[in-house]
Amino acid sequence: MSFTESDRMHGVSGSIIRELFKMTASPDMISFAGGNPSPDTFPMDEIAAIANDALLHRGTSMLQYGFTEGFPPLRETLKSYYQKKHGFPTENDDLITCSGGQQAADLTAKVLLNEGDVALCEELSFVGVLNTFRAYGAKLVGVRMEPDGMNIEDLEAKIKANPRAKLIYIIPNFQNPTGFTTSEAKRKAIYALAQRYDLMILEDDPYGELRYEGEFLTPIKSMDTDGRVIYGGSFSKTMAPALRVGFIVAEKNLMKRLIVAKQTGDVHTATLTQEICYRYMAEHDFEGHLRDIRRIYAVKCKRMLDDMEQKFSPAITFNRPQGGLFVTAFLPEGMDAWSFVQEGIARKVATVPGVAFVMDQSVPSNAFRMNFSMPSLDQIDQGTDILGKLTYEWCK
Numbered sequence: 001m002s003f004t005e006s007d008r009m010h011g012v013s014g015s016i017i018r019e020l021f022k023m024t025a026s027p028d029m030i031s032f033a034g035g036n037p038s039p040d041t042f043p044m045d046e047i048a049a050i051a052n053d054a055l056l057h058r059g060t061s062m063l064q065y066g067f068t069e070g071f072p073p074l075r076e077t078l079k080s081y082y083q084k085k086h087g088f089p090t091e092n093d094d095l096i097t098c099s100g101g102q103q104a105a106d107l108t109a110k111v112l113l114n115e116g117d118v119a120l121c122e123e124l125s126f127v128g129v130l131n132t133f134r135a136y137g138a139k140l141v142g143v144r145m146e147p148d149g150m151n152i153e154d155l156e157a158k159i160k161a162n163p164r165a166k167l168i169y170i171i172p173n174f175q176n177p178t179g180f181t182t183s184e185a186k187r188k189a190i191y192a193l194a195q196r197y198d199l200m201i202l203e204d205d206p207y208g209e210l211r212y213e214g215e216f217l218t219p220i221k222s223m224d225t226d227g228r229v230i231y232g233g234s235f236s237k238t239m240a241p242a243l244r245v246g247f248i249v250a251e252k253n254l255m256k257r258l259i260v261a262k263q264t265g266d267v268h269t270a271t272l273t274q275e276i277c278y279r280y281m282a283e284h285d286f287e288g289h290l291r292d293i294r295r296i297y298a299v300k301c302k303r304m305l306d307d308m309e310q311k312f313s314p315a316i317t318f319n320r321p322q323g324g325l326f327v328t329a330f331l332p333e334g335m336d337a338w339s340f341v342q343e344g345i346a347r348k349v350a351t352v353p354g355v356a357f358v359m360d361q362s363v364p365s366n367a368f369r370m371n372f373s374m375p376s377l378d379q380i381d382q383g384t385d386i387l388g389k390l391t392y393e394w395c396k
Contacts, residue, residue: 042240
């Protein structure tokens with residue numbers, strides 16, 4: 001049979017990263033292409049024990065419909081955790097759980113963006129959220145990125161040039177894909193611009209807990225005095241992604257609409273996995289678990305960065321992230337990283353081309369993203385050997 005696709009799906013292509021997964025399925029492929037947390041960070045025994053106990057003693061409630069707003073004990077635990085750590089949610093905010101951090105973006109777009117509205121995004125940025133905005137008919141406008149976050153002058157110029165600008169989308173900590181972190185000064189400047197031009201901000205923060213070096217920075221939501229910041233968090237990088245538990249903090253009146261939007265989607269997030277997250281935070285050493293994750297990733301991150309420093313052509317530039325899961329490298333200006341990535345795959349090392357993360361995917365990018373959370377230290381050494389030789393071939 002044939003079908004007519006909805007207008008909103010025109011221009012929404014499949015994720016290049018997901019297609020790369022198919023290309024890198026070979027067991028001898030060294031993959032720096034994924035964005036998965038390391039299985040070594042999953043608290044397997046604790047999750048199994050909590051799930052077993054919950055099903056044995058409260059199975060009917062665990063398997064029954066739940067509240068759209070989320071599992072009450074988890075919501076209260078998260079409110080307390082973020083209030084003590086960052087000063088929000090305030091009395092003017094509410095917190096609900098959602099099905100992974102991705103749903104926070106979907107609900108935000110569903111509630112705030114009309115077709116033709118403009119979402120101002122970091123250039124480069126996370127393809128999953130970009131495709132969500134595209135699916136709702138939004139126009140994506142990229143803002144030039146620097147190692148300390150968006151270029152503020154470029155952001156203001158893009159706001160002025162786009163009267164239908166509605167939303168600023170930002171990943172403030174160890175950004176996907178670049179690994180860049182927005183400085184305290186730029187966080188304040190971005191919020192001030194949002195106030196001046198009456199824009200909303202979606203602060204997507206799945207990597208904020210994964211800082212290995214340096215000082216933790218204040219979330220933009222902590223500066224929010226007028227309810228224009230929606231904060232999205234997730235357990236995907238701190239416990240396990242398959243749990244599909246995230247959360248949203250937003251102003252109470254806006255939250256009412258986000259709740260209705262969630263009801264039209266999945267009704268509620270799975271109660272069993274919310275119970276797992278709640279009891280792990282309440283009954284186990286969650287802060288100690290976070291320290292363990294940071295130690296694991298700190299070693300891998302340093303190994304990859306040191307290898308790149310030693311083995312890559314001096315013509316390749318990259319930052320040294322202090323946390324997160326990614327580092328992005330840049331070929332010299334004018335070069336197309338997609339061909340470079342394809343040649344790397346042919347040599348059994350997979351990375352992700354920057355074109356996966358741009359606003360206009362018809363425009364070549366000189367960037368390629370590398371993930372250090374999944375490969376072993378030996379694989380990092382072997383993969384950077386191969387890519388290092390390739391960079392010298394490309395940058396003669």
